[in-house]
Amino acid sequence: MIKEFRLPDLGEGLTESEILSWKVAVGDTVALNQVIAEVETAKAVVELPSPFAGTVAALHEQAGSVVEVGKPIVSFEVDDAGAPPSAVAGSSEVASTESPAESAAKREPNLVGYGAVVEKSGRPARRQRMFDGGAAEREPVREPIPAVEPARTVETIAPLVVPNGPAAEQERPRSTPPVRKLARDLGIDLALVTGTGPAGLITRSDVQDFAAGSQSQLAVPELAPAAASAVGVSAERETHTPIKGVRKFTAAAMVQSAFTAPHVTEFLTVDVTPTMELLTRLKASREFAGYKLTPLTIAAKAVLIALRRNPTLNSRWDEGAQEIVQFNYVNLGIAAATPRGLTVPNIKDADKMTLLELSTALSELTDTARSGKTSPADLTGGTISITNIGVFGIDAGTPILNPGEAAIVALGSVRKAPWVHNDELAVRQVMSLSLSFDHRLVDGEQGSKFLADLGAILSDPATVMTMI
Amino acid sequence: MRSTVLTDEPGQDAYKASNPGISAASPRRTGGDLVQLISPEGERISHPEFDLWVSDVTDEQLCSLYEDMMVIRRIDAEATALQRQGELALWPPLLGQEASQIGSGRALRDDDFVFPSYRDNGVAYCRGVEPTDLVRAWRGNASSGWDPYRHNIATQQIIIGSQSLHATGYAMGIQHDGADSVAVAYFGDGATSEGDVNEAMVFAASFQVPVVFICQNNHWAISEPVRIQSHIQIADRASGFGIPSMRVDGNDVLAVLAVTRIALDRARKGGGPTFIEAVTYRMGPHTTADDPTRYRDANELEDWAAKDPVTRLKALLRTKGLLTEEVEAKTQAKADEVARSLRAGVINMPDPAPLDLFKHVYSTPNSWIERQKDHYSRYLESFSGSTPEGAL
Numbered sequence: 001m002i003k004e005f006r007l008p009d010l011g012e013g014l015t016e017s018e019i020l021s022w023k024v025a026v027g028d029t030v031a032l033n034q035v036i037a038e039v040e041t042a043k044a045v046v047e048l049p050s051p052f053a054g055t056v057a058a059l060h061e062q063a064g065s066v067v068e069v070g071k072p073i074v075s076f077e078v079d080d081a082g083a084p085p086s087a088v089a090g091s092s093e094v095a096s097t098e099s100p101a102e103s104a105a106k107r108e109p110n111l112v113g114y115g116a117v118v119e120k121s122g123r124p125a126r127r128q129r130m131f132d133g134g135a136a137e138r139e140p141v142r143e144p145i146p147a148v149e150p151a152r153t154v155e156t157i158a159p160l161v162v163p164n165g166p167a168a169e170q171e172r173p174r175s176t177p178p179v180r181k182l183a184r185d186l187g188i189d190l191a192l193v194t195g196t197g198p199a200g201l202i203t204r205s206d207v208q209d210f211a212a213g214s215q216s217q218l219a220v221p222e223l224a225p226a227a228a229s230a231v232g233v234s235a236e237r238e239t240h241t242p243i244k245g246v247r248k249f250t251a252a253a254m255v256q257s258a259f260t261a262p263h264v265t266e267f268l269t270v271d272v273t274p275t276m277e278l279l280t281r282l283k284a285s286r287e288f289a290g291y292k293l294t295p296l297t298i299a300a301k302a303v304l305i306a307l308r309r310n311p312t313l314n315s316r317w318d319e320g321a322q323e324i325v326q327f328n329y330v331n332l333g334i335a336a337a338t339p340r341g342l343t344v345p346n347i348k349d350a351d352k353m354t355l356l357e358l359s360t361a362l363s364e365l366t367d368t369a370r371s372g373k374t375s376p377a378d379l380t381g382g383t384i385s386i387t388n389i390g391v392f393g394i395d396a397g398t399p400i401l402n403p404g405e406a407a408i409v410a411l412g413s414v415r416k417a418p419w420v421h422n423d424e425l426a427v428r429q430v431m432s433l434s435l436s437f438d439h440r441l442v443d444g445e446q447g448s449k450f451l452a453d454l455g456a457i458l459s460d461p462a463t464v465m466t467m468i
Numbered sequence: 469m470r471s472t473v474l475t476d477e478p479g480q481d482a483y484k485a486s487n488p489g490i491s492a493a494s495p496r497r498t499g500g501d502l503v504q505l506i507s508p509e510g511e512r513i514s515h516p517e518f519d520l521w522v523s524d525v526t527d528e529q530l531c532s533l534y535e536d537m538m539v540i541r542r543i544d545a546e547a548t549a550l551q552r553q554g555e556l557a558l559w560p561p562l563l564g565q566e567a568s569q570i571g572s573g574r575a576l577r578d579d580d581f582v583f584p585s586y587r588d589n590g591v592a593y594c595r596g597v598e599p600t601d602l603v604r605a606w607r608g609n610a611s612s613g614w615d616p617y618r619h620n621i622a623t624q625q626i627i628i629g630s631q632s633l634h635a636t637g638y639a640m641g642i643q644h645d646g647a648d649s650v651a652v653a654y655f656g657d658g659a660t661s662e663g664d665v666n667e668a669m670v671f672a673a674s675f676q677v678p679v680v681f682i683c684q685n686n687h688w689a690i691s692e693p694v695r696i697q698s699h700i701q702i703a704d705r706a707s708g709f710g711i712p713s714m715r716v717d718g719n720d721v722l723a724v725l726a727v728t729r730i731a732l733d734r735a736r737k738g739g740g741p742t743f744i745e746a747v748t749y750r751m752g753p754h755t756t757a758d759d760p761t762r763y764r765d766a767n768e769l770e771d772w773a774a775k776d777p778v779t780r781l782k783a784l785l786r787t788k789g790l791l792t793e794e795v796e797a798k799t800q801a802k803a804d805e806v807a808r809s810l811r812a813g814v815i816n817m818p819d820p821a822p823l824d825l826f827k828h829v830y831s832t833p834n835s836w837i838e839r840q841k842d843h844y845s846r847y848l849e850s851f852s853g854s855t856p857e858g859a860l
Contacts, residue, residue, distance in 0.1 A: 008554025011757035033549045044759025051553040178850040 001080060003052050004072045011043040018066045019073065020045065028056045036074065054078035175202040183207045194237045246341030257403045261317070261438040265398040266447055269412075270455040271419050272431045275302075278461050287356065295431075296334075296388050297359045299411050299458065303386060304330055304351050304358075305467055306453035312446045313407040313437060314383050324441060333385030333402055334362065336369040344402050345374045346382035386411060396432040406441045409454070410434035431458065502747060503727055504717040508775040510783020521726040527790050533574060533721050534785055535799045537566040537778050540590040542803035543599050546810050547589075547606070551756040555814050556606045560587045564719070564751030567777035568684045570594060571724025572652075572746070575732060579649040581638055582621040583631035587684075588654045595621040599806050600813030609820050611828060629659030632668035632681060639677035639741075648736040651679045658689025660705055661697050669709040669743070676740035680731040681706070683743065684718060686750035691763040706743030718748030719777035749775070822848055 010017055020038040024030055033049040036056075040046075054076040061073045173190040175183070179202060183190050186207065193210045195202035243251070275298050282288050307314050307330060315326040332350035336343050345368070347353070347361045368374050385402045390413035399410045412432035419428035433454060437447045456463045505513055505522065544562050551559040562569065569590030576582065576594070584591050589602050597614050604613035605624065612623035625631035635653035642649055659665050660683060672679050685702050687694050698705065706713035712734075716727045724746055731742035749772035753760045785791040826841045 006554065008552070009557070010552065012558060012755075033546075043757050044753070045761070046552060046756070046759075049549040049552050051555075176850075178847075181851055 001078055002057055003054070003076045003078045005051055005074045005076065006072050007039075007067050007069050009069045010039065010041045010046055014041050014043070014069060016066050016068050017041045019061050019063050021063045022059055023047075024050075024056050024059075024074075026056050026059060030054065030056060030076070050076070052076045052078045173202055174200055179204050179207055186211050246338075246343065250342050253403050254400050257401045260403075261401050262440060263398070263401065263436050264439045264442075264444065264447060265434060265436045266444075266451050267396050267432060267434050268451050268455045269396075269430060269432045270459040271421065271428045272414055272458045273421075273429045274460050274462075275458045276414065276429050282355075288359070291356065291359050292363045293359055294362075295390070295414055296386070296411065297355065297362055298461075299388075299409075299454075300332060300334075300350070300362065300386060301355050301358055302454055302457040302461075303384070303409055304332065305457060305464055306450050307384065308351070309453055309467055310446055310450035312442050313450050315406045315441050316383070316404050317406070317438060317440050327383045329383070331381050331383045333382035333405070333408075334365055335385060335387035335402075336366055338369050338372060338374075340372055343369055343374055343379060344382060344385055345369050345378040346385070348381070384408070390414060390431070396434045399434060399436045401436055401438055405438075407435060407437040407447070407450070410436075433458075502715055502717045503723045504720050505722040505726065506717075506720045506780050506784050508719070508780050510780045510787060512784060512787075518723065518726040518730075521729045522722050525722070525725070527788065530722075530781075530785065530788075531790055531795055531799075533570055533725075534778075534781050534795075535802060536570045536574065536590075536594065537721065537781065538799050539803050539806050540570065540593050541566055541778060542807050543589065543593065543602065543810060546807040547603050548752070548756060550603070550811065550814055551606075556603055556756075557608050558755050558757060559603070559606055560755045561750075561752035562587050562590055564749045564772065564777070565684055565686055566590055567721035567781070568682075568718035568724055568746040568748045569654075571721040572654075572682050572728040572744070575725050575728040576652065577649065577732075578620065579647070580620065580652060580732070581635075581649065582652050582654065583635040583638070584621060584624050584654045585628075585631060585656065585659070586624045586626050587656070588624065591654060592619070592621055592624070595619040597621065598813075599810040600817070603810065603814055604817070607814060607817060609817055627664075629655050629662035629664040629668075631655065632659070632665045633671075635679050635681075636668040636672045636677060636741075639672065639679035639735075640675055643675065643677050649678070650732050650735040651677075652682060652732075653679065654682050654684065656689065657683060657685040657687065657694045657697060657702055658692065659683070660702055661689070666709075669706060669711055669741070672741035673710045676738070678735035678738075679741045680728070680735055681711075681741065681743045682728070682746060684746045684748055686718075686748050688750055688754070688760070688764070690754045690758065691760075701745065703743060703745035711741050711743050713743035713745065715745045715747060718746030719775050719780065721777060721781055748777070751776075 007017060009015075018040045020040050022037050024034075024036045030036060030050045030053065032051070032053045035047045036050045037048045038045060039048055055078075057075040057077040059074050061067050061071070067073055173193065174195060175190055180190065182204060183193070183202075188207060188210055190202055190207075193202050193206050194200075196206055197203040241247075272295070275295070279293060279295065279298055283293050311326055311328075314330055315324055318325050329349050330351035331346040331348050333344040333346040336345060345365050347358070347365060350358060350361065353361060365374075365378070368378070382402055382405055384405055385408045387399050387408060388411045389397055389399075390411045393413050395412040395415075397410050399408045401408050410433070412434070414429050414431045416427050417430040418425055419430055420426075421428055433451060435447060435451045435454075453467065457467070503515065503518055505515055505518060507513055541563065547556060547559045548561055550556045565587070569588055573582075573591040573594030582588075582591055582595060592602055592614075593599070596619050601613035604610045614621070614623075616622045622631065622634060625634075632653040632655055635651040639651040642651060653668070655665060665681075668679075669681065671677070672681070683702055685694060689697060694702065701715060703713040703715040714727045714730070716723045718724060727744050731744055734740070734742055750760075751769065751772065782791060785795075823841060823845060826837055826844075829837050
């Protein structure tokens with residue numbers, strides 16, 4: 001009978017080896033443990049001893065070729081009685097028929113101590129193990145295999161390992177081992193399946209749906225072309241948008257900011273009930289009739305006041321000139337979600353504005369931004385920014401600085417919450433403030449003082465009397 | 469256990485344990501002199517002080533030492549081949565260290581307890597461990613190939629040197645029991661640079677416990693030569709702890725037997741610990757994943773091949789007229805048979821069931837492990853495809 005010898009993992013966790021030379025040729029008679037080849041792994045040059053006594057039937061790999069662990073390298077014509085284990089026990093022959101090949105393919109690389117780079121080049125050993133395991137595990141004991149069968153088995157299964165070339169180079173789709181096995185059993189390449197689980201995880205039902213879709217596509221391609229194209233094909237299930245425009249600009253700006261300025265973020269939750277009461281009173285006043293007053297307006301004013309006491313947050317780190325520029329004016333940026341994406345237009349000289357002027361400027365700024373008509377001038381020259389994440393019902397976050405600025409304030413949503421007020425538990429209107437600052441310019445002290453001032457104003461607008 | 473155990477009983481009267489703590493003055497501390505009873509050429513060297521300890525060894529026993537060394541060398545070669553054939557994940561060859569392991573292993577009593585390193589398969593063989601069980605863990609089929617309490621040899625320690633602490637602790641237990649058995653730790657030259665071995669020696673000396681430290685100085689801690697690790701002889705390191713030490717030719721099975729008996733005798737009589745440096749050589753790679761030609765001079769290997777432990781014993785047996793055709797044939801047959809049964813045992817070894825993983829974590833029920841086991845069994849069931857709900 002023919003017996004195959006597959007290249008084992010000769011080290012600890014190796015995926016491939018190079019055959020340096022063959023010590024035997026086809027037709028040679030070999031003894032058990034006779035050296036048949038010299039092989040170089042990433043760790044050592046070793047001699048391969050023959051696992052069988054018999055005649056060399058075929059050498060599957062040339063000297064000089066790099067072979068993946070688990071691939072057949074040599075076949076032996078073995079006398080049925082000459083198989084070494086059968087010399088000990090007659091029954092052992094059956095199991096030994098598959099054993100070397102099977103276990104070589106089945107064994108996962110052992111990473112103790114060393115750890116080779118897995119999936120470095122070509123197909124890793126683990127894949128080999130996975131696809132072979134499926135076939136082999138179900139039938140641990142078989143009748144002696146006729147000469148042609150081992151090769152044919154490999155051929156029929158092998159296509160499942162690499163259904164298409166490019167997929168091997170992509171990142172492996174996220175899934176779980178049972179689902180991977182299911183996909184393998186069904187002959188499905190997970191790279192083509194879109195995951196609906198958490199974080200895009202491919203679930204069992206995704207695979208089953210895909211399988212059902214693929215089958216119907218194959219079954220009735222001409223009768224229902226429209227339906228077929230809608231089923232399980234990547235073009236329909238994913239939308240590919242070129243990276244350009246605001247998205248591209250935002251991405252570049254955020255990357256530049258996040259990896260240039262060391263960000264520190266601080267949080268403060270305050271009782272803004274007095275501010276909300278003030279807002280109600282102002283809205284009712286004659287002076288503000290017809291104007292749009294929101295918590296953002298008051299908060300923006302509070303930021304400007306707090307900034308006056310903490311000017312370091314209104315500065316810029318000029319790497320090129322090797323100097324710190326402190327602005328004696330405030331161009332207040334307001335992050336605005338527009339149909340084209342995020343923009344941060346700023347209000348020039350906002351610090352010199354009255355509350356009324358500020359409210360007008362804010363309204364204009366947001367209207368202009370939403371209509372997509374913000375001028376380039378309004379988008380440059382900002383000195384500090386506010387992002388009003390509260391409108392989305394969010395409490396806090398870690399905002400990324402608008403490049404060139406030293407601080408950004410995120411305003412959380414105003415919500416009713418249990419709060420200790422006058423030493424008693426009361427339902428109050430509460431807001432969280434998040435402040436990120438560039439630690440190159442601003443230390444924890446200045447940042448904290450600024451945030452505390454801002455909180456003080458919003459929790460008791462009357463404290464402004466003590467500040468300006 | 470083996471039937472022809474060569475205990476130290478006959479030599480009991482011949483030696484009085486030296487005063488521990490004055491190792492420098494100990495007559496057993498040989499400094500640079502290697503205790504040697506068989507020359508590399510196979511001549512029996514007279515050394516009255518040590519001859520006493522092997523004078524009881526019969527011709528038949530000498531032949532049995534030869535057989536053990538041949539058999540363990542064959543087991544080692546077969547296991548190395550099995551690794552190359554993909555049947556074992558890894559194997560640490562002991563080629564060249566047969567005399568150190570058989571000479572010391574055969575000196576032990578059944579009730580002594582051995583704490584071996586991963587390379588001490590020859591010692592485990594002496595303790596009666598079946599050859600197939602020697603490789604069970606190296607195939608990844610079990611955490612340990614044998615029941616430590618059945619053979620009085622612990623599982624092979626992979627962590628360098630930590631078994632020396634286990635041995636010292638076990639010896640403290642022997643001391644509390646008032647028994648006269650001995651704990652024996654096996655480790656290599658590299659292990660003497662580890663904190664564990666040094667701590668073990670401190671405790672062994674402090675409590676004067678019945679432990680024998682057998683250091684097989686095979687000259688290489690993987691790729692690190694011993695001359696860099698220790699600027700004094702390894703045996704002299706023990707002096708710093710107040711532990712008497714002996715330096716023995718580790719390729720001389722009789723000399724190793726003699727010094728081990730001396731050390732055991734001292735321990736049994738309350739003389740405390742002894743450190744033995746068996747000077748030998750690792751002829752093969754550190755493990756099957758290692759390539760010693762990258763760091764080792766071929767000339768060095770040649771020098772040591774000339775001192776081969778099996779060759780020299782063979783020469784001695786021939787000189788004594790003991791190496792008859794019958795003995796050679798019998799030894800060869802035994803080695804072949806063991807190799808055959810090892811190969812068959814390995815190839816036909818059933819894979820462990822996945823849930824066997826949880827079997828020996830705790831000796832008593834443990835809710836945490838039970839929970840993990842439950843989770844894992846449900847995970848395994850998820851492969852069947854019969855549980856679509858909840859399985860991602």
